[in-house]
Amino acid sequence: MDISKYKVEKNKKLKLKDYDTKEDHGIEEKELSEERLAESIEKLKDLHWRLHAEEKRGIVVVLQAMDAAGKDEAISYIFSNLTAQGLTTASFQKPSETELKHDYLWRIREGLPARGQIGILxxxxxxxxxxxxxxxxxxxxxxxxxxxNKDEVWPMRFRQINDFEQHLSENGFEVIKFFFNMSKEEQRERLLERMKDPKKNWEFSFNDVKERRHWDTYQEVFEDMLNHTSTEFAPWYILPADDELYSRYIITEVMVNCLEKIDPQFPEISDEDKKKMDEAINELENEKK
Structure with a gap:
């Protein structure tokens, strides 16, 4: 897969309408699910084990989208395959009273990963x-x-966010960001499904419909965000989110690509510990049953 086609290049002035919410990738669903995606997840699992064992670097994964775009499902489908000890997940809703008493980046730190972990925001x-x-x-x-002036806040915050992410990158934490580009019609169908299917009612929030009324404004804001905060050290990837399975494949491939560049290795034990290990093996193998 050519993941570069989904990557937003630095200083590129994109228009979201130019990005497909679904594409004709020519891969049969069975092949995509049982072969390509399965193989990619296996690679991701192995690389994640190495990252966790080495404990030198970490990865911050940002998921941003409108409601019902598939963020939760991507987390369950992909990241549930990884070892829990090397994984953190945090969700952020409207700030609490305590959070509002701090600067707006304060609350994000609790969700950041340690070295050896992937942190999903x-x-x-x-x-x-x-x-x-x-x-x-x-x-x-x-x-x-x-x-x-209130309108000047956003360029300031874009700069602050870029500085914050560069700080993370320079201190050993890669930052990868995924924007789920979903069509308005697809969101409508997914919200209706949640409302009509009793088994999915729990997924529905009346606030989802309320926020949908601001669809056009959200698209303008997303576009501005993507244009000002995709950097070399913390790029955005735009997913064709109407196709959930293919979007998960893109996420997995981007993650594999990132980890292959990090190239984490299982730690090697010292000669002294190797000697102790041999003695322990000998002791256990010669135990009386």
């Missing part, structure tokens, strides 16, 4: 340049400098 610090722009009354005066 289901929504993220990007909520702070999305939701308050769509709902302008959510940005309070105390959240930005006194001498700043």
């Amino acid at each position: 289901n929504r993220s610090h990007y909520e702070e340049v999305i939701f308050p722009r769509v709902h302008k009354d959510e940005l309070k005066d105390e959240m930005y400098p006194d001498d700043m």
